[in-house]
Amino acid sequence: MIVSTLGLTESHRGPAGGGxxxxxxxxxxxxxxxxxxxxxxxxxxEGPPWVPVLTTLLASLATxxxxxxxxxxxxxxxxxxxxxxxxxxxxARVAPTIGSRHDELADLGRDFDRMADRLQxxxxxxxxxxxxxxxxxxxxxxRLQAAVGLIRxxxxxxxxxxxxxxxxxxxxxxxxxxxxHLSRLETGDLSGTEDEVDIQDxxxxxxxDANFEAQTMGRSVSxxxxxxxxVSGRAAMLHGALENVIRNALRYATGCNEITVETDVSxxxxxxxxxxLDTGPGVPECELADVFTPFFRSSxxxxxxxxxxxxxxxxxxxxAHGGTISASNRRGGGLEVSITLPxxxxxxxxxxx
Amino acid sequence: MTRILVIDDDEKLLGLLHxxxxxxxxxxxxxxxxxxxxxxxxxxxxxxVVLDVMMPMLNGLEVLRQxxxxxxxxxxxxxxRGDDIDRVTGLELGADDYVAKPCTPRELVARIRAxxxxxxxxxxxxxxxxxLAAGALTMWPEQRRAEWRGARVQFTSxxxxxxEILLRHAGAPVSKNDLSLRALGRPxxxxxxxIDVHVSSIRRKLGTLADGRPxxxxxxxxxxxxxxx
Numbered sequence: 329m330i331v332s333t334l335g336l337t338e339s340h341r342g343p344a345g346g347g348x349x350x351x352x353x354x355x356x357x358x359x360x361x362x363x364x365x366x367x368x369x370x371x372x373x374e375g376p377p378w379v380p381v382l383t384t385l386l387a388s389l390a391t392x393x394x395x396x397x398x399x400x401x402x403x404x405x406x407x408x409x410x411x412x413x414x415x416x417x418x419x420a421r422v423a424p425t426i427g428s429r430h431d432e433l434a435d436l437g438r439d440f441d442r443m444a445d446r447l448q449x450x451x452x453x454x455x456x457x458x459x460x461x462x463x464x465x466x467x468x469x470x471r472l473q474a475a476v477g478l479i480r481x482x483x484x485x486x487x488x489x490x491x492x493x494x495x496x497x498x499x500x501x502x503x504x505x506x507x508x509h510l511s512r513l514e515t516g517d518l519s520g521t522e523d524e525v526d527i528q529d530x531x532x533x534x535x536x537d538a539n540f541e542a543q544t545m546g547r548s549v550s551x552x553x554x555x556x557x558x559v560s561g562r563a564a565m566l567h568g569a570l571e572n573v574i575r576n577a578l579r580y581a582t583g584c585n586e587i588t589v590e591t592d593v594s595x596x597x598x599x600x601x602x603x604x605l606d607t608g609p610g611v612p613e614c615e616l617a618d619v620f621t622p623f624f625r626s627s628x629x630x631x632x633x634x635x636x637x638x639x640x641x642x643x644x645x646x647x648a649h650g651g652t653i654s655a656s657n658r659r660g661g662g663l664e665v666s667i668t669l670p671x672x673x674x675x676x677x678x679x680x681x
Numbered sequence: 682m683t684r685i686l687v688i689d690d691d692e693k694l695l696g697l698l699h700x701x702x703x704x705x706x707x708x709x710x711x712x713x714x715x716x717x718x719x720x721x722x723x724x725x726x727x728x729x730v731v732l733d734v735m736m737p738m739l740n741g742l743e744v745l746r747q748x749x750x751x752x753x754x755x756x757x758x759x760x761x762r763g764d765d766i767d768r769v770t771g772l773e774l775g776a777d778d779y780v781a782k783p784c785t786p787r788e789l790v791a792r793i794r795a796x797x798x799x800x801x802x803x804x805x806x807x808x809x810x811x812x813l814a815a816g817a818l819t820m821w822p823e824q825r826r827a828e829w830r831g832a833r834v835q836f837t838s839x840x841x842x843x844x845e846i847l848l849r850h851a852g853a854p855v856s857k858n859d860l861s862l863r864a865l866g867r868p869x870x871x872x873x874x875x876i877d878v879h880v881s882s883i884r885r886k887l888g889t890l891a892d893g894r895p896x897x898x899x900x901x902x903x904x905x906x907x908x909x910x
Contacts, residue, residue: 474697477786
């Protein structure tokens with residue numbers, strides 16, 4: 329609005345660089361040969377009525393900008409803090425940038441800080457609790473294992489019952505390890521550093537291992553056409569995620585003897601896409617969203633040996649790499665689990681010499 | 682008989698491990714106090730220490746650090762399964778190998794044997810030892826003595842063994858699996874950083890070659906190679 333007023337003034341009065349220059353020209357146009365003192369006189373006498381209007385407008389523009397900045401800045405700070413918090417970083421605080429202001433925004437900022445404090449505290453508490461619980465569970469497990477070893481060695485105890493005890497100890501231990509792993513993934517508390525991961529290599533290894541395991545059951549896991557790609561992330565985590573998805577198919581796709589892995593690069597060239605396909609019973613539509621929830625068991629599956637954490641861990645691991653994972657039923661029957669991962673670069677790594 | 686010290690804060694577990702290791706014909710002492718654990722480990726009475734690094738009451742990693750300040754005594758860590766941070770930190774502090782706890786005592790004994798086998802070769806061996814050398818590195822495996830540019834360097838027994846294997850194959854890469862089999866007595870597991878951490882401590886102790894390169898090169902997908910210079 330203000331700008332258009334200035335524009336009018338300029339076009340009316342002739343060419344000029346800006347508002348202020350336009351004003352000067354206007355003044356000298358009106359009284360071409362007057363001394364500076366006379367200019368003032370004539371201005372006061374017959375000064376154009378838009379001068380005070382313009383001054384007011386400029387002043388209000390400045391004030392408005394100031395106000396906008398004054399309001400927008402803390403909102404921006406708050407937004408950044410919220411973004412960080414949503415991303416799992418609860419260390420951002422608003423108070424230091426608010427300074428000594430005392431208004432609703434400052435109150436909001438201080439409320440945010442209080443909330444972040446409490447959230448962080450409860451998250452730390454939960455992490456400590458999980459750590460403590462796992463330690464508390466593992467201590468008696470370690471004793472149990474040592475005791476079983478001792479009765480084997482010292483008293484020569486053998487047989488299915490002793491083996492059963494040992495198997496169950498391993499089972500509880502891997503459950504505790506899975507829970508700890510999941511909780512670390514959820515709190516973003518990841519160990520190790522990010523690397524460039526050759527995803528083709530990784531898929532090949534996982535498929536080969538899974539196929540080896542499947543063949544002992546008279547089944548197979550195969551990978552159609554290989555796709556090259558490099559993803560930035562943690563190889564062990566991605567390896568575990570893919571292994572869990574394939575192992576899940578092996579475990580629950582009863583009557584399915586062939587599990588296939590398909591890969592390609594998305595049309596945009598930005599994502600690596602991977603699908604694990606089986607021809608088992610699939611999962612009822614209403615349960616599809618739940619398969620990635622810890623301890624979920626489909627009503628379609630007989631009770632199996634797994635501890636129900638594999639797909640939940642896979643989802644967290646894939647999401648931690650900026651990817652997505654979803655499950656759907658295939659038209660001809662069976663389950664399809666699709667994974668996408670953002671590619672770092674599309675070029676396959678040259679083989680080492 | 683071989684003397685072993687076990688440091689853990691779980692006294693009930695210590696009792697069981699003690700009985701088990703005694704059945705396996707070791708002389709075993711157990712210790713649940715960190716300070717006493719360090720001084721006993723440094724007494725020179727033991728061939729190996731089994732150390733729980735996850736002890737909540739006494740910081741196991743701190744115990745390890747104090748042992749390593751004065752000794753290259755073989756240390757086997759007990760770590761939590763899946764806890765990579767403790768494991769890597771422990772290896773960086775100079776632990777020889779680790780066993781995930783809870784583990785079967787049979788597995789623990791197998792690992793203890795693997796470490797002892799290579800540390801005890803030196804005992805009673807021929808003192809007119811074979812000398813190995815390549816570039817600035819000279820090793821007397823029988824005496825567990827290594828020199829880099831004429832100055833003696835102290836290595837833990839696993840580091841020494843790894844460097845010896847690399848030296849015997851100087852100029853050619855040795856796979857991580859071979860290194861793991863021959864130095865730790867177990868195959869290399871995928872994503873296991875044990876060998877990497879040991880090699881990086883060896884590198885740190887050796888420094889660089891005249892041209893600034895590290896004397897041990899990582900060869901992509903093939904393992905590690907000691908340069909002949």
